[in-house]
Amino acid sequence: MTEAPVFLGAAADAPQPPAGFGAVVATFHFTSHVELYRSGMLVNDRPNYDIWVPPPLLYVDGQQVRASWSRWWYPLRPGAHDVEVRQPATARRRVEVAAGGLVRLEYRASIMIRKDHTDTQVLQWHNTAKLR
Amino acid sequence: MTPTDDAARADLAHPQSAYRVLPYDPQAPPPDLPAGHGGIAVHAWCPPAAERHTLAPMVGVDGEPATYGWGHALIVVPAGERLVEVQYIEPQQSTMVTVEEGAIVLVEYAASYDAVTPGSLGAPGQRPRGTPMPLPAAIAAAMGVASLGCLAAQLPFILLGDHLMLALVLGPVVGVGAGALFLVRWRRRALRGRR
Numbered sequence: 001m002t003e004a005p006v007f008l009g010a011a012a013d014a015p016q017p018p019a020g021f022g023a024v025v026a027t028f029h030f031t032s033h034v035e036l037y038r039s040g041m042l043v044n045d046r047p048n049y050d051i052w053v054p055p056p057l058l059y060v061d062g063q064q065v066r067a068s069w070s071r072w073w074y075p076l077r078p079g080a081h082d083v084e085v086r087q088p089a090t091a092r093r094r095v096e097v098a099a100g101g102l103v104r105l106e107y108r109a110s111i112m113i114r115k116d117h118t119d120t121q122v123l124q125w126h127n128t129a130k131l132r
Numbered sequence: 133m134t135p136t137d138d139a140a141r142a143d144l145a146h147p148q149s150a151y152r153v154l155p156y157d158p159q160a161p162p163p164d165l166p167a168g169h170g171g172i173a174v175h176a177w178c179p180p181a182a183e184r185h186t187l188a189p190m191v192g193v194d195g196e197p198a199t200y201g202w203g204h205a206l207i208v209v210p211a212g213e214r215l216v217e218v219q220y221i222e223p224q225q226s227t228m229v230t231v232e233e234g235a236i237v238l239v240e241y242a243a244s245y246d247a248v249t250p251g252s253l254g255a256p257g258q259r260p261r262g263t264p265m266p267l268p269a270a271i272a273a274a275m276g277v278a279s280l281g282c283l284a285a286q287l288p289f290i291l292l293g294d295h296l297m298l299a300l301v302l303g304p305v306v307g308v309g310a311g312a313l314f315l316v317r318w319r320r321r322a323l324r325g326r327r
Contacts, residue, residue, distance in 0.1 A: 007215065007228050010250075031222050047221045049187045052148060052197035068195060068215055069223030 003075035005066050014102060017075045022097035024074045024083065028056045028067055030109040038117035051113055051122070057087040083131070091131035107131045144174075144205035150196035156206035162236050165208060170231035172207040172216060174199055175256070178243040181264040186243045189220040189251065206236065218253055225253035246318070275311045280304075 003018060008025065017023040032048035058067035060074060061082050078099040084092040088109050095103045109129040115122050145153035154163055156173050165171055172193060178186050191199045191207075193214050198207045211233040218224040218241050229237045242258040243251045249262035 007226070009226055009228070029223060033221075047187075049220055050147075050190065050200060052146065052190055052192060053219060055195035068217060068226060069219070070217070070226040 005075075006073040007068070008071040008073050010071065012071075014073050017100060017102075020077070020099060021075045022078050022099055022101040022103070024060075024076055024081070024095060024097065024103045024105055025071060026058070026067070026074065026083070026105040026107060027071045028058075028069050028085075028107045028109075030069060030088070030111050032111040032113065034113045034115055034119075036115055036117045036119055037123060043117050048111070048113055053088065053111055056085050056107060056109070059084045059086060085129065085131060088125070089127035089129035091129045093131045105131060144199040144201040144203055146190055146192075146197040146200040148197050149199070151193060151198045152208040153199055154206040154208065156204040158204065158238075163206065165234055165236075168211055168233055169208050170211045170233055171236040172198075172209055172214065172229065172231060173204065173236050173238050174207060174216075174241065175204050175238070176202050176218075176241040176243075178202060179245060179260045179264070182243055182245050182260065185247050187220065189218045189224060189241060189243065191241065192217045192219065216253070218251060220251070222250075224250045227253050275307045280308070 003021065006015065008014060014023065014025045030053055032051070032053055034046050034048045034051070035042055036044040036046075053069070055068045058065050059082075060076070065074060066072070067085075076097045078097055078101075080094055080096050082092070082094055083105060084090070085107050088111055091107060093105065095105065097103055107129060109127055112126040113122060114124040114126065143155070154171075156171075158173070158175075162171070174191050176189055176191060176199070178188075188201045190197055191205075193207055193209055193216055195215070195217070199205045209231055211231050213228060213230050215226060215228055216239050217226040220243075225241070227239065229239060231237050238256050239253065240256045240258045241251055241253045242260045245260050245262040245264040252258040252261050
């Protein structure tokens with residue numbers, strides 16, 4: 001990838017890729033929840049409104065590129081490309097990009113944060129995700 | 133002051149804030165900022181109609197948490213292009229801002245009326261999105277009462293086998309059903325947002 005990714009946000013339209021390029025538009029989304037455990041037993045749960053979820057780590061053809069919990073545009077050379085998100089949960093997809101073409105991807109993560117019963121100490125993050 | 137200097141942090145600083153967060157009063161002169169830095173003045177607010185089911189959001193910059201709570205705060209950041217992001221259970225909104233050295237960029241976040249629609253984020257003047265509950269509830273209740281009144285008035289004609297009146301009565305019945313369905317769906321969404 002020789003062109004820089006572009007932040008689109010919720011509203012912006014994807015720009016035309018440069019001559020000889022195609023593009024991927026990727027949307028990153030998560031839902032997060034907190035479970036409280038005591039002696040290994042679930043005692044309560046609540047929405048996650050106070051623990052920050054770090055941005056997704058995106059790799060295109062093994063090279064890390066910028067991403068956040070929003071929509072991004074990635075210009076790519078025509079051909080097959082390996083798109084992989086490594087955090088918060090791994091998901092991978094191989095896409096075929098045509099010159100002037102646009103491939104849309106959506107990464108959706110489900111984030112479960114396990115804390116102690118006093119709701120003060122994070123014990124574990126349990127994340128799953130899909131990339132389609 | 134370092135980012136870990138708790139004594140100098142604003143009340144709105146997120147416990148894991150990667151940035152220096154200062155109190156911010158829009159009417160007061162802006163504070164001095166370190167060389168090479170600017171500020172992002174965040175104003176996060178919630179419409180009164182949504183206070184029952186909306187908790188405070190987290191605001192972050194470039195993927196790192198900065199503030200948590202309602203109100204005004206100043207996030208001190210290196211000058212340059214910065215990605216401001218709001219999280220509350222899910223990603224809410226993101227916007228890119230350009231911060232110049234010594235300057236302050238104003239960013240406003242307005243929570244939505246309901247628990248499902250993302251809030252709005254951008255320059256000052258943001259308006260809450262979604263629909264406040266009292267309006268659809270009032271419409272649905274009015275529809276229900278009117279429809280029941282129609283039904284009661286037309287019941288004798290239905291019993292006498294007047295099919296035209298039967299057809300006319302179906303409209304209000306469908307109205308009641310639609311109103312009830314709307315309320316059930318709204319309630320489910322609100323509960324999902326609160327869980």
